[in-house]
Amino acid sequence: xxxxxxxxxxxxxxxxxxxxxxxxxxxxxxxxxxxxxxxxxxxxxxxxxxxxxxxxxxxxxxxxxxxxxxxxxxxxxxxxxxxxxxxxxxxxxxxxxxxxxxxxxxxxxxxxxxxxxxxxxxxxxxxxxxxxxxxxxxxxxxxxxxxxxxxxxxxxxxxxxxxxxxxxxxxxxxxxxxxxxxxxxxxxxxxxxxxxxxxxxxxxxxxxxxxxxxxxxxxxxxxxxxxxxxxxxxxxxxxxxxxxxxxxxxxxxxxxxxxxxxxxxxxxxxxxxxxxxxxxxxxxxxxxxxxxxxxxxxxxxxxxxxxxxxxxxxxxxxxxxxxxxxxxxxxxxxxxxxxxxxxxxxxxxxxxxxxxxxxxxxxxxxxxxxxxxxxxxxxxxxxxxxxxxxxxxxxxxxxxxxxxxxxxxxxxxxxxxxxxxxxxxxxxxxxxxxxx
Numbered sequence: 247x248x249x250x251x252x253x254x255x256x257x258x259x260x261x262x263x264x265x266x267x268x269x270x271x272x273x274x275x276x277x278x279x280x281x282x283x284x285x286x287x288x289x290x291x292x293x294x295x296x297x298x299x300x301x302x303x304x305x306x307x308x309x310x311x312x313x314x315x316x317x318x319x320x321x322x323x324x325x326x327x328x329x330x331x332x333x334x335x336x337x338x339x340x341x342x343x344x345x346x347x348x349x350x351x352x353x354x355x356x357x358x359x360x361x362x363x364x365x366x367x368x369x370x371x372x373x374x375x376x377x378x379x380x381x382x383x384x385x386x387x388x389x390x391x392x393x394x395x396x397x398x399x400x401x402x403x404x405x406x407x408x409x410x411x412x413x414x415x416x417x418x419x420x421x422x423x424x425x426x427x428x429x430x431x432x433x434x435x436x437x438x439x440x441x442x443x444x445x446x447x448x449x450x451x452x453x454x455x456x457x458x459x460x461x462x463x464x465x466x467x468x469x470x471x472x473x474x475x476x477x478x479x480x481x482x483x484x485x486x487x488x489x490x491x492x493x494x495x496x497x498x499x500x501x502x503x504x505x506x507x508x509x510x511x512x513x514x515x516x517x518x519x520x521x522x523x524x525x526x527x528x529x530x531x532x533x534x535x536x537x538x539x540x541x542x543x544x545x546x547x548x549x550x551x552x553x554x555x556x557x558x559x560x561x562x563x564x565x566x567x568x569x570x571x572x573x574x575x576x577x578x579x580x581x582x583x584x585x586x587x588x589x590x591x592x593x594x595x596x597x598x599x600x601x602x603x604x605x606x607x608x609x610x611x612x613x614x615x616x617x618x619x620x621x622x623x624x625x626x627x628x629x630x631x632x633x634x635x636x637x638x639x640x641x642x643x644x645x646x647x648x649x650x651x652x653x654x655x656x657x658x659x660x661x662x663x664x665x666x667x668x669x670x671x672x673x674x675x676x677x678x679x680x681x682x
Contacts, residue, residue: 331572357405402456557611
């Protein structure tokens with residue numbers, strides 16, 4: 247890497263200013279609180295895992311999984327030339343899918359920067375034949391189209407020599423020296439974050455990952471989080487650390503799981519907090535491009551996951567892994583189009599809602615907005631469904647799809663809804679309840 251002295255001086259000035267005002271007790275700014283509300287209303291976003299690892303077609307963990315030494319891995323950027331990259335098409339695809347924001351990998355665990363970093367030459371502009379700042383191009387299109395942009399940023403780094411002591415991944419096979427200055431690495435990370443938060447316009451937030459590599463290390467979170475909130479007061483900070491949220495975080499994320507679940511095995515200690523929530527999942531089985539992964543999830547699976555997430559009060563961040571040429575797999579484009587069609591017809595029952603008033607059940611979930619509750623029946627074959635009462639009287643019940651009347655009865659046993667089998671939808675039968 248070749249540090250730029252003038253940049254480092256500017257960064258250190260900002261960092262010192264931030265440290266002077268950093269508080270242990272975090273109080274979000276008015277802009278931040280407003281963006282939290284927006285985030286909870288948005289419900290659906292596009293996750294993009296893209297980097298030089300896509301050249302090998304074996305996912306974003308290929309460096310670690312194949313134990314590729316740094317000297318060998320550093321040859322990859324010379325093969326990364328995404329001449330088919332079309333950020334306008336990406337943003338329009340996301341909009342057509344009904345997505346309200348995009349979260350893209352700025353730097354993954356391999357340490358390679360997907361922007362024109364002045365802190366390190368290990369970046370897409372200086373090391374690839376493509377030589378362009380793909381994040382700047384995407385940010386410009388997002389701003390034009392009204393799509394908010396988050397940057398995924400890995401705290402873990404298999405490339406940087408000062409990421410030391412080593413964590414649980416990126417072992418001796420990397421060829422890094424067995425020494426380093428941990429706080430110098432954190433300065434480097436904060437300097438790169440400063441670039442991302444000062445050169446790309448309004449950024450909706452930072453999506454951290456990798457802290458789990460050594461969860462008990464001194465990550466200096468107060469300094470980093472304060473820096474972000476100082477540079478962009480409205481930016482939301484979240485971290486995929488799989489534990490309870492820390493002070494300074496603005497939303498809580500759940501990897502490949504609905505809030506409170508641990509089917510993935512990632513989150514045995516994670517507790518559901520009071521912050522806005524988001525769950526992320528892959529459109530097939532891989533985050534980064536995987537040549538052999540043809541396990542594409544069905545339209546029904548994806549829509550039902552979106553609906554369940556909303557019922558749990560969470561956003562759904564759906565991931566795609568673009569190919570090394572910059573194109574997106576046709577199967578993924580088609581699935582996103584199908585989700586957009588469904589949301590065009592049913593988005594009122596998802597966008598701007600909050601989860602509940604009932605907790606999730608085996609048959610489905612509920613969402614609510616104003617004086618309306620939407621009962622999403624996802625898995626029920628009988629014509630009658632009894633749901634618990636929550637202390638509110640029902641004025642009317644209708645099928646959301648065609649506004650036809652649904653017979654209902656309220657009793658000591660709960661609320662009984664009767665939906666004719668001919669009216670049931672294989673994906674989501676939505677009953678709209680209007681409250682008195």
